[in-house]
Amino acid sequence: MQSPALAQIYEALGEEGLKKARWQERMRVWSQVAQLVWTALYALLWVPTGWAAALRDALGGSGALPSLLFVLVFMLLLIPFNLPLGWYFGYRKEQVLGTNRQSLAGWLVDQFKQGLIGALLLGLFFWAVYLVFRAWPGGWWLALLAVVALLMVGLYLVQPLLIRAQFKAEPLEDEALIARLKALFERAGFPFGGVGVLRAGEKTARGNAMLSPKGGKLEVLVFDTLLDEVGPEGLEFVVAHELGHRAHKDWPWMLGLFGLLFALGIVLAHAVLVWTAGRWGLAGPGDVATLPLLYLVLAFWMTLAQVVSNAFMRAREYAADRYALELVPNLPAFESTFVALAKQNLADPEPPEWVEFWLHNHPSIARRLEAARRAVRPG
């Protein structure tokens, strides 16, 4: 039987909203396909044309410094190359859905800022991978694990930076709500680092919230849009859910798993680089000019391998929901929060199963509502 909350979501979305939600699901799939084709195109531009080998030679070979320059040129050129896709699946899509509130110019500035941070972080990672390939041609995989671990730490640290680069934060003024969240932190046993409201409403209609480390404490960062939509009770739930992720150490586990998959992708790419040595002026794994191939193999591998990390994350989401319901035992508030969130983010409550299996790191709302009912009334 369909839960009453699910019926409310369908009502809140309406025919128009449901159409948009389903279109958004199809866009999820097309964005993956398009990204792979686009990445393949980028590699085709570099490798069979001989440009990769030519740039390597022009920069002075595969030594440490020329390699760094090569990697940076490759990653920085990727930013404008990816712009058309980013525009369609980022900006244009949000316009069609009606969730965009940003000018194209403003969006472009954000893209370049975030693209730059990503390019530098990934660039340094790829540079380290090639240094390792050259230094230990036989035993590179052990050092590789250390380099991947460093990347995962970097990704973790860069998250709050990316958020703050995109949205301005100001302190929450609602004293009652602050006291409520502080009490929630105390019940959960976490040090409360205050609440920052992100001025997201000037850029998007979507809502979101997260916890961010701040001097040994945890700060709540909440989109002003979310606060408007779900109110204090809803925010309490969202924060309780996030505390569940912290209590279960989901971030370290997730990064560990993601890092392992990433490392396996590099191992696969290494085999491809050995196999293609001698073609297109490439000299195997120690040659930085093979980066377009390594990048391509990694992109294809991670598109498949996310099935594993997404399955893991979906299981962790149920656990965080249960944790939130234990901390705040109020099922009606839990359900009305989901109604509000689904409406705000135009979420299809029951996406196609194969899309959920492949691309969703959260279970569908229908499943989460059902699991919550079972958790509260077992049997």
Ligand SMILES: [Zn+2]
């Ligand atoms: Zn979650």
